[in-house]
Amino acid sequence: MAQVIDFATLPADLYTEALPNHVAVIMDGNGRWATQRGMPRIAGHRQGAKTVKDLLRCCKDWGIGALTVYAFSTENWRRPMEEVNFLMRLFDRLLRRELAEMQREGVRIQFLGDLSPLPERLRSLIAEAMALTRQNQQVQFNVAVNYGGRQELVMATRHIAQQVACGALSLEQVDEEALSRALLTYPMADPDLLIRTSGEQRLSNFLPWQLAYTELYFTDLLWPEFDRAAFHQALQWYQSRQRRFGGLATTPIAQGS
Numbered sequence: 084m085a086q087v088i089d090f091a092t093l094p095a096d097l098y099t100e101a102l103p104n105h106v107a108v109i110m111d112g113n114g115r116w117a118t119q120r121g122m123p124r125i126a127g128h129r130q131g132a133k134t135v136k137d138l139l140r141c142c143k144d145w146g147i148g149a150l151t152v153y154a155f156s157t158e159n160w161r162r163p164m165e166e167v168n169f170l171m172r173l174f175d176r177l178l179r180r181e182l183a184e185m186q187r188e189g190v191r192i193q194f195l196g197d198l199s200p201l202p203e204r205l206r207s208l209i210a211e212a213m214a215l216t217r218q219n220q221q222v223q224f225n226v227a228v229n230y231g232g233r234q235e236l237v238m239a240t241r242h243i244a245q246q247v248a249c250g251a252l253s254l255e256q257v258d259e260e261a262l263s264r265a266l267l268t269y270p271m272a273d274p275d276l277l278i279r280t281s282g283e284q285r286l287s288n289f290l291p292w293q294l295a296y297t298e299l300y301f302t303d304l305l306w307p308e309f310d311r312a313a314f315h316q317a318l319q320w321y322q323s324r325q326r327r328f329g330g331l332a333t334t335p336i337a338q339g340s
């Protein structure tokens with residue numbers, strides 16, 4: 084008989100000490116999921132929102148400290164206006180609907196990206212959500228909205244150039260640490276695991292600096308299909324990896340800890 088796994092708690096074949104501390108996700112495939120079912124693309128985004136809600140809860144249940152999701156890229160403005168507007172309204176609705184529960188669950192929510200072109204009401208909801216949850220420590224939830232890795236690096240470079248120009252930083256002080264400090268993700272640790280759904284194997288401008296040594300996991304599942312069993316598989320795969328960081332072979336993560 085097939086083994087039944089209770090996904091409410093950490094499955095027995097995953098090891099707490101060998102879990103990623105920070106998981107990043109490119110939630111791709113919402114549009115295809117809906118199209119395959121004869122539904123409008125926006126129905127896929129609506130379903131995808133349910134998936135992210137359960138994944139966040141799963142991270143909390145399984146003891147994973149940080150989840151970063153790619154919700155809207157700097158390039159996604161190229162989509163039809165109706166889809167962009169729907170997504171903005173969806174972010175707005177989710178924040179209003181879920182904020183109290185996230186607060187109860189100890190979720191600290193942060194947004195990464197240039198928020199200036201977002202609708203005014205969404206921006207103030209975002210500010211309120213970040214302020215309300217800033218002391219929470221159960222799980223950190225980062226939502227990348229109007230995020231672009233190249234834009235982030237340009238902004239960081241400008242910031243550093245300005246500091247050098249005004250004498251606050253010497254040229255010798257411009258190092259990896261200084262650049263990390265100028266990024267939107269500071270002071271978070273880099274993701275240990277990146278998951279991209281829908282079969283595409285590219286970064287699409289997501290966290291190019293921060294993912295330098297991240298383990299990359301690709302699955303053909305479309306984002307609305309990515310459930311706890313799929314996350315379990317991704318974590319099993321992660322625990323079998325050897326992270327070398329340029330050094331020599333070590334044991335897989337699950338045996339090395």
Ligand SMILES: CC(C)=CCC/C(C)=C/CC/C(C)=C/COP(=O)(O)OP(=O)(O)O
Binds near residue numbers: 128154226281
């Ligand atoms: C606040 C929050 C976290 C919201 C969750 C809503 C959500 C899942 C947003 C993702 C939007 C998006 C552009 C997904 C990519 O799929 P796609 O449209 O590119 O799908 P396709 O590649 O099949 O066309």
Ligand SMILES: C=C(C)CCOP(=O)(O)OP(=O)(O)O
Binds near residue numbers: 109
């Ligand atoms: C998941 C998000 C928010 C952006 C990446 O997916 P895209 O669908 O925009 O990426 P490309 O296939 O265009 O590279």
Ligand SMILES: [Mg+2]
Binds near residue numbers: 111112113
């Ligand atoms: Mg896509």
